[in-house]
Amino acid sequence: MTTEALAPPRKMRSGEVAVLLLLPIALINAIGFILPVLNLARFSFNKVSIGGGIENVFTWENWLGLLADRFYLELIFNSVWISLAITLTTLILSYPIALYLHRSSGPWRTFLTVLVISPLLTSAVVRTYGWIAILIDDGPVVSAIRALGLPAPSLMFNIKGVFIGLTEILMPYMILALMAGFGRLDPRVEEAARTLGATPARTFRKVILPLTLPGIALGCLLCFVLAVSSFITPKLMGGGRVFLLATEIYDQAIVTLNWPLASTLSILVLIVFGAALWAYSAVLRRLD
Amino acid sequence: MEIHKTSWPMRILVFVLFLYLLAPVLLVFPISFSGDQVLRFPPTFWSTRWYVALFENSKMLSAFSTSLLLASIVTILSIVIAVPAAWVMTRVKFRGRDLLFNLFTAPLLLPTIVLGLAILIVFASFGLLATMRGLVFAHLVVTLPYALRILAVALNTQDQTCEEAARTLGAKPLTVFFRVTVPMLIPGIVAAAALCFLVSFDEVVITLFLTGPRISTLPVELYNYVYNQADPLVAAASVLLILLTLGVIMIVERTMGLSKTFVK
Amino acid sequence: MPVSQSLEEHLKLDGISISFGPVNVIPSLDLSVRKGEMVAFLGPSGCGKTTTLRMIAGLISPSSGRITVGGRDITRLPIHDRDMGMVFQSYALFPHMDVTRNVQFGLQMRNVSKQDIERRSKEALELVQLGHLAQRKPKELSGGQQQRVALARALVIQPSILLLDEPLSNLDAKLRDEMRLQIRALQQQSGITAVFVTHDQVEALSMCDRVVVMRNGRIEQFGTPTEIYERPATAFVANFVGRTNRLKGKVGSDGQLVAAGQPLRATTKLSPGPVDVLIRPHRIALQPSSGPATTGDGNVVEGKVSSIIFIGDLVQYVVRAGDEEIVVEEATRRERAPLGVGDNVHLRWSADDTLVYPDDGK
Numbered sequence: 001m002t003t004e005a006l007a008p009p010r011k012m013r014s015g016e017v018a019v020l021l022l023l024p025i026a027l028i029n030a031i032g033f034i035l036p037v038l039n040l041a042r043f044s045f046n047k048v049s050i051g052g053g054i055e056n057v058f059t060w061e062n063w064l065g066l067l068a069d070r071f072y073l074e075l076i077f078n079s080v081w082i083s084l085a086i087t088l089t090t091l092i093l094s095y096p097i098a099l100y101l102h103r104s105s106g107p108w109r110t111f112l113t114v115l116v117i118s119p120l121l122t123s124a125v126v127r128t129y130g131w132i133a134i135l136i137d138d139g140p141v142v143s144a145i146r147a148l149g150l151p152a153p154s155l156m157f158n159i160k161g162v163f164i165g166l167t168e169i170l171m172p173y174m175i176l177a178l179m180a181g182f183g184r185l186d187p188r189v190e191e192a193a194r195t196l197g198a199t200p201a202r203t204f205r206k207v208i209l210p211l212t213l214p215g216i217a218l219g220c221l222l223c224f225v226l227a228v229s230s231f232i233t234p235k236l237m238g239g240g241r242v243f244l245l246a247t248e249i250y251d252q253a254i255v256t257l258n259w260p261l262a263s264t265l266s267i268l269v270l271i272v273f274g275a276a277l278w279a280y281s282a283v284l285r286r287l288d
Numbered sequence: 289m290e291i292h293k294t295s296w297p298m299r300i301l302v303f304v305l306f307l308y309l310l311a312p313v314l315l316v317f318p319i320s321f322s323g324d325q326v327l328r329f330p331p332t333f334w335s336t337r338w339y340v341a342l343f344e345n346s347k348m349l350s351a352f353s354t355s356l357l358l359a360s361i362v363t364i365l366s367i368v369i370a371v372p373a374a375w376v377m378t379r380v381k382f383r384g385r386d387l388l389f390n391l392f393t394a395p396l397l398l399p400t401i402v403l404g405l406a407i408l409i410v411f412a413s414f415g416l417l418a419t420m421r422g423l424v425f426a427h428l429v430v431t432l433p434y435a436l437r438i439l440a441v442a443l444n445t446q447d448q449t450c451e452e453a454a455r456t457l458g459a460k461p462l463t464v465f466f467r468v469t470v471p472m473l474i475p476g477i478v479a480a481a482a483l484c485f486l487v488s489f490d491e492v493v494i495t496l497f498l499t500g501p502r503i504s505t506l507p508v509e510l511y512n513y514v515y516n517q518a519d520p521l522v523a524a525a526s527v528l529l530i531l532l533t534l535g536v537i538m539i540v541e542r543t544m545g546l547s548k549t550f551v552k
Numbered sequence: 553m554p555v556s557q558s559l560e561e562h563l564k565l566d567g568i569s570i571s572f573g574p575v576n577v578i579p580s581l582d583l584s585v586r587k588g589e590m591v592a593f594l595g596p597s598g599c600g601k602t603t604t605l606r607m608i609a610g611l612i613s614p615s616s617g618r619i620t621v622g623g624r625d626i627t628r629l630p631i632h633d634r635d636m637g638m639v640f641q642s643y644a645l646f647p648h649m650d651v652t653r654n655v656q657f658g659l660q661m662r663n664v665s666k667q668d669i670e671r672r673s674k675e676a677l678e679l680v681q682l683g684h685l686a687q688r689k690p691k692e693l694s695g696g697q698q699q700r701v702a703l704a705r706a707l708v709i710q711p712s713i714l715l716l717d718e719p720l721s722n723l724d725a726k727l728r729d730e731m732r733l734q735i736r737a738l739q740q741q742s743g744i745t746a747v748f749v750t751h752d753q754v755e756a757l758s759m760c761d762r763v764v765v766m767r768n769g770r771i772e773q774f775g776t777p778t779e780i781y782e783r784p785a786t787a788f789v790a791n792f793v794g795r796t797n798r799l800k801g802k803v804g805s806d807g808q809l810v811a812a813g814q815p816l817r818a819t820t821k822l823s824p825g826p827v828d829v830l831i832r833p834h835r836i837a838l839q840p841s842s843g844p845a846t847t848g849d850g851n852v853v854e855g856k857v858s859s860i861i862f863i864g865d866l867v868q869y870v871v872r873a874g875d876e877e878i879v880v881e882e883a884t885r886r887e888r889a890p891l892g893v894g895d896n897v898h899l900r901w902s903a904d905d906t907l908v909y910p911d912d913g914k
Contacts, residue, residue: 015382018376018380018382021372021373021375021376022372022373022376022388024369024373025369025370025373025392025432025436026392028369028425028428028429028432029391029392029395029429029432031410031425032395032407032425032426032428032429033394033395033398033403033429034391035410036403036406036407036409036410037398037402037403037406039406039409039410040402040405040406040409043409093305093308094305096298096301096302096305097302097305097306097309100298100299100302112306115306115309115310116309118313119309119310119313121486121490121533121537122313122490122529122530122533123490123492123507123510123526123529124490124492125492125507125510125511125514125522126312126313126316126510126522126526126529126530127312127313128312128514129312129316129510129514129518129522129523129526130311130312130313130314130315130316130526131312132327132514132518133312133315133316133319133327133329133518133523134311134312134315134329136327136518138328139327139328139329140329140330165312168308168309168311168312171308171309172309225399226399228399229399229400229401229402231400231401231493232492232493232511235515236511236514236515246399246401249401249402249405250401250405250496250497253405253408253497254496254497259405259409262405263405263409266401266402266405266406269399269401269402270398270402273399447642447644447647449640449641449642449644450644450645450646450647452609452611452638452640452644453638453640453644453645453646453705454646454657455610455611455631455632456609456610456611456631456632456634456636456637456638456706456715457632457637457657457658457661457705457706457709458632458633458635458658458661458662458709459632459657459661460632463661467657468646471646471648472646472647472648474648
């Protein structure tokens with residue numbers, strides 16, 4: 001009803017025109033997104049024949065095989081666990097920056113915000129390469145530790161390097177999410193708490209932290225989701241020795257050419273996503 | 289004001305964290321001028337040999353021109369497709385509009401590793417693997433949601449009475465669109481184009497699934513290179529990539545700044 | 553004074569109605585505007601005045617009813633064929649075009665020859681005294697200048713009707729007074745039929761030949777400014793246009809009006825029942841009760857001054873009479889010894905100024 005009344009009198013033709021204008025984006029969305037994702041779900045029930053071809057059947061083999069295989073169970077468990085740890089570390093490292101940015105103002109704040117965003121516009125390959133240069137044996141970090149007379153750790157081609165690199169790569173997302181959440185943080189609330197006699201530490205714990213929890217939840221969801229599906233950094237810094245969900249999907253798809261299994265793992269990633277989203281909305285509901 | 293004065297320990301902490309955040313990007317600059325054969329920091333001596341090596345690497349050069357062409361085509365198509373779509377989404381009221389908008393922007397929510405595999409399987413049967421057409425199409429899946437979102441926001445915040453004024457002055461719908469709506473949308477178009485270009489130019493995960501020996505993009509070539517060896521060549525390429533990104537951002541700032549002086 | 557105003561009917565709304573979703577914004581509206589006159593749509597926000605204007609412009613279409621201009625039905629005509637000049641509240645100047653291009657836009661749409669476009673746009677800009685700013689962009693102009701560009705842009709196409717949607721509401725008070733005169737002068741010079749939407753009674757009364765007072769999508773009264781002010785058709789109109797004292801009253805079965813505890817005279821025909829009695833504050837004369845208590849055909853009510861508010865040109869006396877408070881306004885004069893709080897006074901006004909309406913329960 002509203003449509004009729006508000007639309008201009010040329011209503012009769014505008015419907016057809018609208019369909020025509022939406023057609024290209026709808027086609028690309030359908031062929032490049034909806035069809036592939038539905039097909040992916042279907043593929044997770046296919047299987048690879050002895051000859052290497054793909055049989056169009058309906059079998060739970062991939063799913064059951066996944067749950068029975070110790071390697072994959074560990075892979076899933078490790079991916080989720082490491083992603084959670086990375087998320088937590090990212091949060092701890094990002095919070096001071098976000099709080100500082102929230103409290104700064106003027107051109108200084110603009111400048112720092114640009115610094116935070118600029119890594120986002122830099123290719124993940126470039127940033128991962130930078131970390132390789134830093135963490136490589138004989139690199140600046142290892143040399144510095146050795147100079148202190150401590151035993152030199154190996155930081156490359158294992159989970160430690162992946163952990164350090166991914167944490168940094170995800171920090172801009174976390175900082176931006178936190179800053180969005182800090183919008184609720186009115187400086188006068190802090191002042192009020194302080195004038196009422198709260199120490200800075202207590203003010204933080206009782207006032208600042210609770211008010212910024214929604215931003216924290218959003219940032220954690222974002223970082224966890226990105227960590228679980230990250231591929232470039234684990235692949236390049238893991239040196240083939242770090243196995244995570246995303247790298248396994250790629251290997252199965254490109255190296256082993258087992259598309260049904262790769263599809264199954266992909267759907268599994270989406271299920272983990274769903275769980276994270278569910279946890280996020282549960283947290284938000286409790287906060288309200 | 290007193291309360292918010294940041295203490296010195298906090299400032300030092302924030303400085304160290306910023307250093308951590310920017311370290312990998314900052315480090316590639318000195319490394320790119322390394323004279324060493326292998327990746328080492330600090331380099332034992334300085335030279336521009338890796339820039340020379342980069343420009344003599346035909347694989348990298350052809351990947352770079354492929355990326356440039358790909359990103360340009362994708363950017364133009366994204367704008368041409370997304371501007372009319374965003375117009376419909378903001379100017380025509382119909383049932384299910386929000387749902388459709390969410391569907392059109394949904395590809396952004398899907399992890400690229402999953403989207404890449406999904407597109408790989410479908411494209412394989414269409415014969416689109418390792419073709420320019422396939423790459424353009426796949427990149428559009430990712431860039432269109434960005435373009436649509438930016439342009440829809442721009443169209444929503446634009447003063448719509450200007451369009452009404454044009455209509456009362458006798459302009460037909462198409463004339464209103466090209467003489468009023470689009471000129472007023474220029475800042476949004478520039479922003480959307482810049483983002484589409486950067487996203488397409490930097491895209492690596494989905495592209496990895498779709499490229500092959502016949503056709504490859506610069507990020508994919510860099511990925512392959514780093515995967516196989518670690519020497520300062522990639523640092524030189526990285527510096528150029530960062531400068532390119534900065535260039536695009538500055539063009540946007542200029543155009544947006546300039547257009548801001550013209551608009552409003 | 554209007555130069556020449558024919559009685560020829562120009563714009564006619566015939567049973568126009570519109571609903572937004574379940575809300576029936578305008579149930580049914582009839583209106584007829586004469587050629588060359590300027591009519592104000594006056595009413596509080598949400599009364600449907602802007603909606604009606606937008607229906608005339610074609611920006612929205614009525615659910616039912618007919619709109620005709622000069623006898624031609626335009627109800628289903630697309631906007632761009634309607635030949636209306638509209639001035640928007642926000643002016644809606646095209647930000648990417650300079651002043652000249654803004655003014656020329658409508659002419660270009662009409663395929664006017666290049667020379668004529670140049671000439672007419674120049675004339676239009678001279679008309680609003682903006683010839684010297686022709687190359688400026690809208691954002692380089694002040695609010696008043698933007699307003700005049702919008703006016704020139706609407707007038708240059710010589711539309712059959714000029715529509716003005718709260719054109720003065722974004723200007724400061726002083727500029728508004730200036731623009732009121734200028735818009736009225738331009739309208740009378742060109743002899744164009746104009747519809748003017750406003751919520752400001754001063755604008756409506758001072759600028760327009762006739763005023764439509766609207767409430768809740770209905771016309772409360774349609775008449776000349778004098779009629780609206782002197783003979784408001786309803787209590788709402790009396791309250792909305794000008795200031796009033798509102799007394800609770802009653803008409804007895806004998807036809808006698810009683811309010812503020814006293815019998816009053818009025819010239820309105822009265823039917824028994826509860827009524828609202830409205831008296832304009834400046835139509836009441838105030839005298840110390842010690843003075844001569846002249847009688848006549850008017851009303852005299854005794855009261856006591858309870859407070860005095862000095863506003864500059866005016867002094868407001870709040871007078872307690874019975875259980876009512878009556879406000880009296882007087883122009884400030886030097887020679888008259890002011891009354892003080894607590895003084896006993898006589899309030900005096902004529903029967904013609906006693907406006908009586910059946911109690912509408914509000």
